Amino acid sequence: MRLTCLGTGSPESHAERASSGYLLEVAGQRLLLDCGGGVVSRLIEAGFRPADVDHVLFSHLHSDHMMDYARLVHAHWDEGGQTEERVLQVTGPAPIATITQRLFGDQGAFAFDLTARCELQGSKDVWVARGGQLPRPWPKPQVQEVQPGIKLEGPGWRLTSCSVPHAQPHLTCMALRLESDDGKSLVYSGDAALCPELEALAEGADLLLHWCYRHDEEDAPAFIRRMSPTPSEIGAMAKRIGVRHLALTHFRSAVDEADGLLQRMRSAGQAAFGGPVTMASDLLAIDI
Numbered sequence: 001m002r003l004t005c006l007g008t009g010s011p012e013s014h015a016e017r018a019s020s021g022y023l024l025e026v027a028g029q030r031l032l033l034d035c036g037g038g039v040v041s042r043l044i045e046a047g048f049r050p051a052d053v054d055h056v057l058f059s060h061l062h063s064d065h066m067m068d069y070a071r072l073v074h075a076h077w078d079e080g081g082q083t084e085e086r087v088l089q090v091t092g093p094a095p096i097a098t099i100t101q102r103l104f105g106d107q108g109a110f111a112f113d114l115t116a117r118c119e120l121q122g123s124k125d126v127w128v129a130r131g132g133q134l135p136r137p138w139p140k141p142q143v144q145e146v147q148p149g150i151k152l153e154g155p156g157w158r159l160t161s162c163s164v165p166h167a168q169p170h171l172t173c174m175a176l177r178l179e180s181d182d183g184k185s186l187v188y189s190g191d192a193a194l195c196p197e198l199e200a201l202a203e204g205a206d207l208l209l210h211w212c213y214r215h216d217e218e219d220a221p222a223f224i225r226r227m228s229p230t231p232s233e234i235g236a237m238a239k240r241i242g243v244r245h246l247a248l249t250h251f252r253s254a255v256d257e258a259d260g261l262l263q264r265m266r267s268a269g270q271a272a273f274g275g276p277v278t279m280a281s282d283l284l285a286i287d288i
């Protein structure tokens with residue numbers, strides 16, 4: 001298993017951090033966990049093409065976790081990732097099917113573009129020259145809407161999940177646990193408050209990739225304190241449940257702008273965890 005961090009930022013614009021997205025290579029498959037703004041560019045910078053992605057898994061549908069979804073689906077299709085034998089798999093909470101339909105359906109936002117690409121003679125010529133066949137089908141990602149608690153099996157991997165408190169009741173929010181057949185495990189918190197369900201899901205994980213929106217030195221309103229654990233709170237939780245390696249991510253611009261803050265956050269997490277703590281950055285790869 002290899003995790004490549006493609007987007008380790010927040011919704012804020014940030015030159016060094018795209019919004020949330022992580023590529024997991026497992027058993028020859030390429031799974032993309034979330035697809036926030038800037039993630040597709042990072043995917044390309046990491047040496048992959050959108051067409052290389054087999055499966056997109058969403059933790060939740062906040063914009064910073066799905067803003068590049070349209071770009072990914074379109075490029076996956078336009079660059080030949082979709083064939084008669086292979087379509088892009090998409091798994092996430094509702095309303096991902098509605099969103100997909102509103103982007104790529106007959107009346108979707110891209111219907112005008114897709115009509116032009118599939119019907120204009122010049123576009124058809126380009127498609128055939130690239131090895132495509134006519135008539136050209138539209139993008140048809142295979143979308144599966146799931147509830148937290150879903151268990152799923154792919155070729156060489158298994159997914160389990162749980163609900164995590166974050167943006168309910170407006171959005172369904174999940175943490176994801178991916179396990180490979182050779183016994184390695186990654187747990188991705190998505191955006192999550194501390195909760196018993198996540199502790200159960202992440203128990204003994206080889207790598208816990210946990211969002212970290214808040215640091216220990218800042219004061220915050222009660223709601224944000226409850227919903228956004230600090231490095232020391234996350235580290236203490238990771239220690240309680242026997243995680244082997246903790247990676248923190250989803251950083252705001254202010255974290256990078258304040259002198260030495262990122263390092264102090266890492267130290268706080270490490271002091272509470274007692275094990276290795278990695279501060280994620282875009283294009284950082286971690287072997288699991």
Ligand SMILES: [Zn+2]
Pocket residue numbers: 060062166167191
């Ligand atoms: Zn969120």
